[in-house]
Amino acid sequence: MSKLKEYLQDPFLQRLYSEIREAGPLRSISVDLTHDCNLRCTGCYFFEEGMDSIDVPIEKDFDDFIEREKSRGTNFVTIVGGEPSLVIHRIKKIYDNFKTNVATNGLIKIPFEGLENLPIGISIWGKRETDSALRGNGKQDLFGKALENYRNDPRAFWYYTVAPGYVSEIEEVVKTCIENGNSVLFNYYSDLTNSGGDLNHERGFQEVKKEIDRMIERYPGKILMTPFFNEVIADGNLLGEKWGYDVCTNLSTNYSGNSERLENGSPFNPHFRAYNADFKSTRRCCTGIDRDCDSCFDTWEHFSWVLVNTKKHLNSLENFTNWLTTMYLFYYINRMVGKGRPILAEIQQYLNERRLVGSVQ
């Protein structure tokens, strides 16, 4: 019996695996839907790397882009930016043609009608005062506005970026988001403007990791993380492999600067391209042009790292379980599995019972 068949004797794992199979494999890309944003957050990679200087497209360029990607077989589009809610008609066109998710700052509500199953990740960087200071010059209550826009919206989850010095805020923020009727996915702050102090990612995320683990335990079913996945990102370690450009899996495969990496033998997502807002050119990766990879703690990129490394996780039931639950989490966040069921709480309980609270090797 193959290892996979052996592991899938477990009915719970079989159930997760079948749901993913039914949803089907993903051929994914990312796209900046616009150059514009109604904010200028401290350390935003988009403006730090001058990605707003790309040519402004006309609408036909966008329609052509959709047709090209459909013919290429793309079936999943991560919408980033700029601020996508400034071009809702483009979100709708992507939604009508692909599976998708969108990242927004939450200031403009993305309408429900016609976009009922759109996964919406709303950025938040801390409690109201912190978030306002880092993203709104201390003048706007961005968090309050986004809470109002997405109260009890089943599509919405908070994409909460935590810096090393802001651990003490985590519980208050999480509680506020959950009381608003939403769930929470964590991200880890990169200090791209060298602000230092509490924002300095070089301090490491060990305290952040501990607090996120506590939140997973405290709010089962509401935190879109597992302890394993939390550890992978915070430690930059996947079964002994160290995170970085050489193993990064979400790289534009048509971008000449990546050719050496793509030939180094480490697995990668063969379909992936990160499109700029001209809808034609691509860049090295979704989160940067020539950004230092040591500053990259992006949750979505780490999802891909785990997901693409299937084989690595087949050597033990523990590793397979960690891989499968991370895969399921990704599909769940993107509203492709587990609809209307408290499956996340069941997963947390399953992992707890097996004491799968960290990376196994």
Ligand code: SF4
């Ligand atoms: S809302 Fe997003 S795109 Fe706009 S400045 Fe902030 S991080 Fe950058």
Ligand code: SF4
């Ligand atoms: S910045 Fe992150 S996603 Fe981009 S190439 Fe480096 S490690 Fe990969």
